Amino acid sequence: MMLAQLVIALPVLLSTSSIAVDLPQFPFTLLPLQPLFDNQAASVNGSVADFDGAGNSFDGQFLPVGGFESDGVTYELPASWGSGNDNVITNNQILMLPENTFVHELHALYSGDSHSDNSVTANNFIANFVDNSTQVLTLEANNWWGWPLLNLGLIQSPYSLEENGGKNLNQTSIFQWSVAVSSEKQLKSITLPPENNGARLHLFSVAFSPSSTSTTDSPALVIRRAVFSSRWELVNGTRAQAVQVTVANLLPASVFSANTSINSKHTIEISGSGITTLAPGALNRLTPGDQARVDVLITGATSGSNATIVIRNANGDVVGQSTGWPATALVENYSADVASLSAHETPTWWRKAKYGIFIHWGVYSYPAWAPPTSYAEWYNYDLHNPPNSSNPTWVHHLETYGPNIIYDDFISNFTASKFNASAWVDLFDRAGAKYFVQVTKHHDGFALFDTGNTTRRSSVNFGPKRNLLKELFDTAAIEKPNLHRGTYYSLPEWFNPDYAKYGFGQWPGGLARNPFNTTPTIEPYTGHLNISDYIQDLQLPHMLTLATDYNTEIMWCDIGGPNMTLEFAAEFYNHALANNYQVTLNNRCGAVPDFLTPEYATFNSIQTSSWESNEGMDPFSYGLDSATNASEYKNGTTIIQTLVDIVSKGGNFLLDVGPTAEGEVIAPMADNLLDAGSWLAYAGDCVYDTVSCGWSCSCSLHHDPTSFCIVAFDAPTDGQLIIHKRLPLLPGDDIVLLSPNGSQNSLPWSTDSMGNLIVNVSASAVSEVEYAWAFKATYKLSQ
Template sequence: MNPPASSSTNSSDAKISVRRARFTTKWELIHNQRAQIVEITLANLFPTFTLSKSTSITSNHSISVTGNGIETVRPGSLVRLVPGDQARVDVVVTGTSASNAGKNATVEIRDNQGNIVGSFGGWQISPLVEEWTADADVLEKHEVPTWWKKAKYGIFIHWGVYSHPAFAPNGTYAEWYDWNLHNPPDASSPVWDHHLQTFGPTVVYDDFIPNFTASKFNASAWLDLFDKAGAKYFVFVTKHHDGYALFDTQNTTHRNSVHLGPKRDFLQDLMETAKREKPNMHRGTYYSLPEWFNPDYAKYGFGSWPGGLAHNAFNNSLLEPYTGHLDIDDYIDDLQVPQMLDIALKYDTEIMWCDIGGPNKTLDVSAQFYNHAQNQGRQVTINNRCGAVPDFDTPEYATFGAIQTRDWESNEGMDPFSYGLNKATDPSQYKNATSIIQTLVDIVSKNGNFLLDVGPNAEGEIIAPMANNLLDAGNWLEYSGECVYDTDFWFQSSQDQVENDLNLAPARFTTTPTSLCVIAFNEPSSGKLVIQKRLPILPGDQVFLQHPNATIRGTELEWSVGETGKLTISVTEDQTKDVKNAWAFKIVYAKT
């Protein structure tokens, strides 16, 4: 691969370079044929301190890819690139057949007059995968779809038998009730003690199955809530570590909601309702690869997933039942793989969100999953907990402190300690709208997605404190979402609070081809917002506060940049007072 070259544009003295041209495995349907997405990273080679109109790209430039039969069917667009900055654009091409693999392509940049102002060759062609095979070196090429990158925000749903006891001591997961009841099986365990005092020593975990009634479950109501909350996808827990599934597991086991308890296939209800009523909301599924006490998992057991029947927590000489268990030969071949394939092929999940890892045949499952979706014209994704070839990483109750080049999604409960409903948590401790929004914005500014969990009760209700907090966050996204959805991170990263400078508020940055958003976490004071960074803002650009009042949202704000590059945006208290949670300022680049 040739080193990046540089070129001067006709519209300015800016020096633009192609840092990277990557032929992805992502595609779009163009005239019913798959067209490949090529991700181009561009840079302005001038140092940051030279920022001016003359050293910046300030007009629309189109980016195309040529060579060896390649045709650009949709060029990338670049409107602004200032010294020291970078930008990523997608170019959609055809003609990258297998016969072109390993050959070189050229990236061409044209100004708004159609003149070629930069040509950068030597980028190796890697064509789309026509058929996915169960080989790690093939599957590792797979990556998250464009829709996932644009979505940014999803809802996680932990719901099951554990939603009836709904208890965990502070700092632990309520959905781990069955495990914590048995580990340790004595008074040193808060769960063991709670169970003894609340249910008595003769009640075992499986006795809770009839209490999981789902009598108030309403798929439409759930989806309406997620939609109003601003979420663009959901991930539904189909089976947790207790082995109780919320879908028809056929002849692998009858430990599911179709045969036991409510006698309903909740996964089918949710997926079909989403397809029919919320076609733009993407559908995902969580699946635990191991099961704590499945007798057939003992062959593969490890750590907190040993397999084998549980000993009664109050009488160690007794074994507890594994209700619904069927005789099978092998847990992986006869239970795990068929269930995963049903979720992928029968229920048409778009996100295979596994948990725990351990022994698996994910390579085989992934290949069938990808081919099935591809044949339907869909693009799907798989996380890093399935045991092989992940598309994205999943930090749990944690985020990263800086921009990540690899795709990632942070997941955590609205409850500060639990995914499943925990009645011991006071609702005042739930993440409020401010926490949700600022966490989301922070993650998006670092190239990630946010998967926020709710835990319905055993009747199938998402309780009011959780629902209300989701709706409050959705209100902010209603008027500020254009600074979140379908954005990219800004390469210069964030601004954090500086001690003794109240005007220098913590802020995050997101970009689009035609704008940059500054999202402040504190309400601006003294009539101004101060950003101590050299933003890509130039004379003629307009700044607007994202506001629930359309008149204020359409009012241009005054701004200035000092000699050190510090940006000051003038904004009155009357303009900011009705904004909650975070203050998003959109810088719209002037068209020249």
């Protein structure tokens, strides 16, 4: 039996003592990395480093020195940069622990080194235990530089230094990584990853957190972190700040028992100068070697003050506390600078939603064609590059439309004549999505909203002569207020003449030349108006219009490049605050991102930062591609298993549909969405409102603190589901298989001597389920 993924629920905490105790600090021990240093990362005052093997390096003036604290660990960095080797390029070196010990967590400061921008490379550390067994610890390493998409590095610098003394203005970063280590057995060493197809991993500092050596028969609790966030919720009409508190049980999993676990309701409160807890966090179980995260909703925090985390048992007695946590006030106003805007985070609703629908719809929906492994929405660019018979799009256009038809001639064919906003939002809702993101302007510059006096190149003035975005947003707000509404916006335009002075790469700006050398030789840009500056007079006004006129909740930019995102983000966030809702910004807007957006890609391990994978229903395209056979679209199984995989690693899934030029979501796409929606209708508790714990069971913690889910991608066989991993289960807990018929009969379960779970389930119950098998476990709590 193979388990593809787990999606698991919200654990708990604390002891049975009625005497308040000060909880210890989260422990860590640095591992001596300096003997392995073989690379110099930073150049300072004339010293020249070669970090990436191509003569490029960090500018040391932007890097911290000495002890550098992050997420409860104080890392060791050079006392001064530029005086010698300061990092190691991993290649199967072995780090020995000072002594064999049970380990709770491994930590590192690192940078990936790839010559491909924004690459993310999976690197496998190997944990070597005393019994010669091993555990793979996967680090999805971000590249040290990123453009045009911004990464979320812990230590950032605005550029890198080149060998010739120049500057490369791509942002560079050093990242932080922490990962759970199995504490079933003592650890003796860590084998560092090998070089990975030319992509190298640089380590600057490494530490581990040992498990507790306590011999008492009760949990060993610490506060792992307490983060005063920019997120908020309304509590009795009051805007309450969310403080995310993480609690760890540092006992090794080898002493797993009911006595060493928390198995009753405990609450977490926060106290301090001016602080009032409006809604405490609730925890019900915390087993050895595990962690739990909860939001505590408060008011009155003051930046610069300290707070105390207080844990109470079911009787209301204080059973543990931790002092000295830096408090930060809830942001009430953002200014147009990095320091202010970087405090912004993905809102709670976005983190809970997990599943959204992307919609690529525009003029490109009429030709609706691309060669294999290409984007149909890139038709206009691909038609022109290169303009000869070696280009399949050029050949297709010539054979289908002839040499006298140019891309802008398709505008009149983009009719939206069958567009029914009510039908769209009903489909998205029945598909189980919690939000949607409409493409409002792609790289062809044709907008689906009223662009005012910036340009007339829009559906309001040409083609349908309708404000398609307004129709969709207004309908969703009235008929499906549960659906959050987002907008995609391309920052550059391929052939806008006003973008020429900003042009780069595949977004050169400037009017296109006719690819067939027919009249006109230079193609017109339909609807273009004279403006002074593309960014100030078109890009920024468009983005502000989407924010303030349409109240978009997601600004999903694409491509990046020159922008005024700082100015935009401040107005975007402040407008939302003034109107009592929360919004978010992706990493393609060119500054201060809330979340990352891998494209047609997912991660191999749990991520700690917010991220969202986006893919088309089509295997290669977002816009409708008539060259794709409907059988190639993602079916119910692929959609659900992709969604669960992404959610289990802490991400959201944005699945795209490409409607026709008339505005219909074709039946094969709609049917597959509805198939997935049918599963979510009864098993959605294992997807929505989950938060990845990244912990011992490699699972996601559910919002309900009394249950968790196991999602299997392969149907249980021989009457059993077998999970080769210890889960936070105690005697008396109840397990059921979520089923479309609504039956929730308790299933017999047991664990073997290694903690592996065995669930007995009948073949008839298994046969009722499609796509994935969601088992829900509910805790039996002690009083």
